[in-house]
Amino acid sequence: MSEIIKKPRVGIIGTGAIGGFYGLMLARAGYDVHFLLRSEFSAVSQNGLRVDSQVHGALSLESVQAYASADDMPACDWLLVGAKTTGNNGVAPAIIQAAAPNAKVLMLQNGLGVEDDLRAVLPDSLHLLGGLCFICVHRTGPGQIAHQAFGAVNIGYHSGPAAEGATRQNIVEEGAALFHTAGIESVAMDNLDRARWQKLVWNVPYNGLSVLLNASTTPLMADPDSRELIQGLMAEVVQGAEACGHTLPEGYAEQLFKVTGHMPDYRPSMHHDFVEHRPLELEAIYAKPLAAALAAGCDMPKIRALYHALAFIDRSRRGG
């Protein structure tokens, strides 16, 4: 008799641009997906989720299994965390509440070490993973998401009950398979810390400069001064990664710089936070990499200057 393999149940903790997009794609692929929301709970319960995608066309999920509290969610096998890193303290109780025993918790967030603080409060039985999202999405209204480009999620294991080696790799590959089923590219990464440093080569210059200079990628790539700033910041991230033991692929920064020059005009997620008066993800994208590199003997003065300027902007906009 052939064995029936049940699809894992998926919970989305924080249904914004990232959580809404990947949750909708998984639900459309036949997964049983449960969405935790905050400010958009009523709108999404009533009207569903919509993605206006320049890659897949107009997508919708009319009937959303939406929750305002994790207490009402069923136990989920995979939890995809789509909240901003600035809200991680607030989502920890929800993750614990919605997790099935031995659940896999996947942090779909930018930045370095975003799993570290959460690990300290999670039960040892839960697997903790990080997912690097190579996608351009943002919210355009309650339950409405614009998807401009890309989509891949690269996954690495952070910590948990799985033994080092093949067992961890199997869990990471299970995560990648989840996304593949939904038509999304996903690569299993053998070193999450290196993957996070690699992603920072883009986020450190573009996220911060988009706020500081109030500019999207096209003007940033067109101006000689901002181009020089971007290249200088990228080079420091590569040096910081190296100091922390991660040699990034030769020519990686140059390649990203070139690709961004050909990308459709784009405002990084930090620029959306700036415009919407939300806290900026400065701790994960700047403070933690600066501290990690410094501890390894590498100062990153350009990144430090950018961080201080952004911290000022963040504080002054939020009333000191």
Ligand SMILES: NC(=O)C1=CN([C@@H]2O[C@H](COP(=O)(O)OP(=O)(O)OC[C@H]3O[C@@H](n4cnc5c(N)ncnc54)[C@H](OP(=O)(O)O)[C@@H]3O)[C@@H](O)[C@H]2O)C=CC1
């Ligand atoms: N957008 C992008 O293209 C990319 C984003 N990323 C990263 O992905 C992460 C998510 O970004 P993004 O999706 O853009 O952010 P959004 O602000 O669009 O989404 C965050 C969502 O989490 C919800 N949330 C936060 N705290 C809670 C809580 N305690 N309970 C329930 N819901 C909660 C927010 O609710 P509320 O509506 O109340 O604010 C919001 O819906 C970030 O780390 C970002 O850097 C990475 C690559 C690309």
Ligand SMILES: CC(C)(CO)C(=O)C(=O)O
């Ligand atoms: C690199 C990019 C644009 C998409 O993956 C991103 O990470 C972001 O907007 O935060």
